[in-house]
Amino acid sequence: MKRNKIVTLTVSPAIDKSTHFAGLVAEQKIRCETPHFDAGGGGINVSKAIARLGGNSLAVFTVGGASGELLEELVKKEGIDYKTIKTKSWTRENFIAVDTLTNAQYRFGMPGPEITDDEAQAILTALEETKPDFLVASGSLSPGLEDDFYEKVATIATNIGAKLIVDTSGTPLERAIDKGVFLLKPNVGELARLVKAESLEINEVDDAAREIINKGKCEIMVVSLGAQGAVLVTKDICEHIPAPPVQKKSTVGAGDSMVGGMVWALSAGKSVSKMLHWGVACGSAATMNEGTQLFKQDDVHKLLNWINTYGEKYQIRNL
Template sequence: MTSSRIVTLTVNPALDLAAEAASVRPVHKIRTFGEHYDAGGGGINVARVVHALGGDTLALFAAGGATGRMIEEMLSEAGVPWQCVPVAGTTRISLTVREQESGLEYRFVPQGPAFNVADGDRILATLAGLEAKWVVASGSLPPGLATDFYARAAHIASARGARFALDTSGAALKASLGQGIDLLKLSLGELESIAGQEVRAPEVQAQQAQGMVRAGRARMIALTLGRDGALLATADRVMRAPAIPVTEHSTVGAGDSFLAGLILGLVQGLSDRDSLRLALAAAAAAVASEGTARISRSKVDALVVQCPA
């Protein structure tokens, strides 16, 4: 396949609102300021970052209502190619408030509108008609979609000659293991949910991730560890790299930015190690910005050199 396009799949997108408040207290009316609006949802964030880094991408998503149209408009304004599968119901709005008093971040994330079987079938049929080097499915499943939805998406990608990356959680994650995932991105909490136990020691994290690869649950696993960096496990080795220190403004979209940098590096033919460095630089750039995954190529390039080779 000659295409280098990264198609992202978001079945439960959101209009993201990020703001600050002096303090957050129950009952009181909380006045916010410094508002930022972004087209959000896992796959959409990945597509926005890939586009910002100069990669070829298409954001495929399902949306409805006025908020769905706002997401379309925002992507168009940003120059991010997109294709929407219309659904009934109104796309959710997520709210993140950073409290200045404590520095804590409060996130309010609705579950999203209910889908039906026909909605899921139309999304997958649309995916089956797209050409891609990688398909990146990221985010939660909305109510009404079966937990094997991402497993079906993985099989469609494979049939089209594309590689498949997944970043999700809960039942949707467990139903997708071993179903042809080329790259599985996990948080520590998600790894522990699969392992059924705490996995805090670095050597045990590496053993668990590599053990999943060798058991056929995914061909490669990226484990993000927040301030402790990340590791990338294949059947042959485990690479670990520290986080790049930056002044934190927002963690929303940092994991999606990591995934975008990692996939783009692999598409561009970088080594696994250099792809991991690009991923950590993209994540750091997102954390250092306000709003959801707002990065620039220049910021990422400046941060890559700070990541150990």
Template sequence: MERILAIALNPAIDVSCDAEHVRPTLKTRTQNQKHYAGGGGANVARVIAELGGRVELVYLSGGITGPLYDGLLAQYDIGRHRIGMAGSNRIALMVHELDTNFEYRFVPEGPSVDPKEIEPVHDFIENYDGDYIVASGSLPLGAPVDTYSRMADAAKRKGIRFVLDSSGDALRHTMDHGGVFLLKPSMSELEKLVGQRLDERHACAAASELVKKGAAENIAVSMGKSGAILVNADGVVRMRSVHVREASAVGAGDSFVGAMVWWLEQGNSMHEAFRFGIAAGSAAVMTPGTVLCRRDDVFALYENGVTTAHG
């Protein structure tokens, strides 16, 4: 049995729909509306469940939208641990404009939480016995900036590998603190972390410096259609994305992280997990809205499509 715990502190009800045209002032009529239990950690858990793995999820939920979120999450084969909060789960909207094939994504910041509402999550981690803890997504308003670094400390004490996919001050603070097994920033997130624009060569150098400083053991930088870079003490590996028919880029990063961690848990090497993660990210692009990746697509792309560009 896999022993993976995902953390979702700012989960969202993801609503996706289609519209012929998106126009200002006038009503935009939508169709094909679907609802999903989203947010970084929840998406990671959904990906692992889709791939056939077992995963537990600790998440915050509350207010008038909390019951809807809980119901959406219940349809997945995920071990759910709900932590109540006073605020309501945020609702994110993605509109696919049929006329142009553009996507419009509206992502609210979410409710403000009392730091005391997050303490049960820390308590759960202190009592958790597993192999991986994956913290994915932004911190909610009001959450202490050291929230993820506290989790990394607890994981390290317990011999658990801590995986982080976040941004902003929470990411910066955790990197300054160290103790992360795997970090998965996008290129733009890495640029904000180091405070400068980066091309591929300089991104490799910046990630290598973070590894040398002990911020993270492994850093996988996703670069969209250009592929991804894996940096660790063994050096740098670059891999291309698989060329697929694009439906939506929503959830590609979460698919990358979830698949990579699950493949590591299956006993595969970091290099192969990186390749599997790229396959999952590419597979997610093939699906509409926030459907995320599909198992058959991931394995097909992994076995036939992902190659090393150069190392």
């Protein structure tokens, strides 16, 4: 069997159904344009981003019912290798609609599938059978899964010798890092919660990240700051890369694109500083496209050029 250097896990994937309409009016039928269907969910988006950069990954995700079959078709169309775990509960469908009169985007997210204990165990077994260099666990947990699910994934990552990258929030994130992971990509709000702070200013981010690193909970942290770029913190370095100036259309998928860019760069043997550049370039390139579309490879290369030319000027300090 082909060995994928990168495996992504999505326990709560979705079909993202996007459309446009003109005018949001209660009690009346709102006519929508022909919808566009995308495979969605944290890990699947990361796999899509890797594919867009010309890389390979194995996407491990749950599927249930007819919507699950559609999800599998959509992933197959993207040319991504995948492995599914069947759930009795149907794959969820999210709905994203843009009002063409105001350009406002409405995002309706459905709850993930109810996952039974046997199904949860099947997900863990499927991961145990993979032998990647990098395992990416991304997205929210589904109902039925305990908060310590990603902690169990962390134990498996150690057992199979994979470096674990976690992108989630709340208690599942807190529990995931109890075992210690390789890389975390919280946004600033998620980091604040991890260090039990109400909020964090940019100049407090490095100390907060270092607090987590010094406790042995992760080796590398990339804290994303939306339009302000991202900060990379390890035991030895702290670097800030600003986001390049872009014409922002939609920030949907920016975080997943960033993680995709970073793990691809790592798997290609790039340094952690270059990994940060690729992450910021992919995240910002994703904001240049509408709706759930991720990024165009051309845009990533243009933004990387900008970062290489101007980005380093903004570096806060090397510790």
